[in-house]
Amino acid sequence: MPAFHARTVAEIEDWFDDHGLPYFAGDHADRVERWLSRKRITAVLVLIVAVSVAGGVGVAQLVDDGRAWGVFTGVALFLGLLGSFAGRLLRMGTMLRWAVRRTFGSLGLMLPLLTRALPLLLLAVTFLFINAEVWQVASLMSRNVLWASVAFFAVIATAFLLVRLPEEVRKVEREVAGERLADCCAGTPAAEAAREITAEPADLPRFARANLVLVLLFSQAIQVLLLSLGLFAFFVVFGRLTIPDDTIIAWTQQSSVHDLPSLGKSLPITNELFQVAVFLSSFAGLYFTVYAVNDQTYRSQFFAGLSTELEQAVAVNAVYVSLPRDETVER
Numbered sequence: 001m002p003a004f005h006a007r008t009v010a011e012i013e014d015w016f017d018d019h020g021l022p023y024f025a026g027d028h029a030d031r032v033e034r035w036l037s038r039k040r041i042t043a044v045l046v047l048i049v050a051v052s053v054a055g056g057v058g059v060a061q062l063v064d065d066g067r068a069w070g071v072f073t074g075v076a077l078f079l080g081l082l083g084s085f086a087g088r089l090l091r092m093g094t095m096l097r098w099a100v101r102r103t104f105g106s107l108g109l110m111l112p113l114l115t116r117a118l119p120l121l122l123l124a125v126t127f128l129f130i131n132a133e134v135w136q137v138a139s140l141m142s143r144n145v146l147w148a149s150v151a152f153f154a155v156i157a158t159a160f161l162l163v164r165l166p167e168e169v170r171k172v173e174r175e176v177a178g179e180r181l182a183d184c185c186a187g188t189p190a191a192e193a194a195r196e197i198t199a200e201p202a203d204l205p206r207f208a209r210a211n212l213v214l215v216l217l218f219s220q221a222i223q224v225l226l227l228s229l230g231l232f233a234f235f236v237v238f239g240r241l242t243i244p245d246d247t248i249i250a251w252t253q254q255s256s257v258h259d260l261p262s263l264g265k266s267l268p269i270t271n272e273l274f275q276v277a278v279f280l281s282s283f284a285g286l287y288f289t290v291y292a293v294n295d296q297t298y299r300s301q302f303f304a305g306l307s308t309e310l311e312q313a314v315a316v317n318a319v320y321v322s323l324p325r326d327e328t329v330e331r
Contacts, residue, residue: 012189031089056073125231141279150279157289165216229281257270
């Protein structure tokens with residue numbers, strides 16, 4: 001039995017990793033908890049900010065148009081270092097890779113979900129796209145303000161998801177009990193152990209529950225990103241076909257339209273069209289997120305595709321924590 005349990009534990013932990021659930025394995029969760037202590041988080045953030053500021057200031061002093069390049073370098077360094085910390089030490093890269101694989105592996109199932117929201121969404125944003133006031137606001141923004149607006153929409157969308165997604169996780173936790181536990185373990189490394197030991201799913205540890213919320217968040221975020229990119233392409237094509245430069249000049253009250261920096265001579269896209277397309281596609285992503293978390297039919301269809309994975313995670317975790325720990329420490 002000790003060898004059987006040791007092998008099962010190893011296979012279950014590999015299964016957790018393959019399914020974007022690194023926090024379900026005890027050692028990974030303990031490591032993450034240590035890194036998320038207040039002192040370590042503060043030290044890491046201070047170090048990241050210091051390196052980013054130093055890099056930005058250094059670039060600003062070395063190149064022409066140094067201020068813009070300095071800001072870009074500082075932001076890029078901050079995001080890169082923060083992403084490296086979250087991706088490697090906090091293992092969020094494992095969750096994101098699973099979400100990407102699952103999303104692109106089930107595009108056929110995603111399209112019917114998106115088509116529920118697309119008709120009303122296209123009607124609303126297309127009306128905004130041919131509105132002069134929207135062009136005056138979006139096309140005349142500085143590029144920094146434009147990206148700040150996109151980031152603001154993304155933060156609001158994430159906040160909506162983080163309010164609703166924990167409810168779905170708790171719902172699955174309540175449903176996986178009794179005889180269903182062994183059924184949910186079918187096809188997993190815990191299937192045999194589930195029939196031989198008594199396991200009841202206790203409340204998930206906080207990091208395991210956070211893990212499930214994060215994989216759901218990444219899955220939904222990838223859907224929103226794909227939708228936003230599709231709408232961006234739609235606006236660019238629609239704008240080039242239907243809105244002449246004279247109309248853009250009249251709407252924006254400028255003397256002329258401007259080429260898109262660096263790409264304007266090779267791509268037939270004006271800077272004004274690019275900015276309006278970015279602004280409205282990001283706004284549409286926020287609209288879709290709010291619709292997704294509030295429309296009961298969409299939510300049920302979206303989570304129907306993920307419910308099997310969530311139920312398996314809860315059931316396999318119940319078996320994992322029920323295995324005799326004193327017999328597996330030497331694995």
